[in-house]
Amino acid sequence: MLHRGQESTDGTGGGDLAVPMAWLYAEYIADELLRTGDLMPPTSFEFRAGRDALALTIFLSDTGGELPGIRVVSQMETWLSLTAYDQPWEDWVRARMAQLAAEAARSGGPAPDLDLASAAWRWLEETELLAPDLDAVPGSLVSGEDDGPQVWTPAWQLGLPLGHLAIHLF
Structure with a gap:
């Protein structure tokens, strides 16, 4: 909650509360993209993984500090390339997080964003979600498994392709 005299959204207004507008905006964009794509129920862990992975991509790709003023459509190609299957997204996130932490x-x-x-x-690194095993040998279903074999997967590995697909569907 903002108090009188604390109207800043970037921590420069003299008050001691900095509102994380860049992160909140990135999370809002990610949420809207995923809801529009209608890929997962918004209450699922898979949705959260997709939203967080996509929000990180959006937030970390903003190298000029222009996120709240961007036009979403103009950035979609960048986000698509960053979330593509053959890209080292995890390494990119670690490097950008380290760079922002140093700055x-x-x-x-304060650095609320x-x-x-x-x-x-x-959360994306430490949380594992049960997902279909895409590396399983076809026809190797164990009796009683309707959807095929599943494996525990880091949340970011499940959320990243969901985010990528949501951008495509927008």
């Missing part, structure tokens, strides 16, 4: 440490100010992005990244 925040140099500035010495980075804090929320870091929390999302931690």
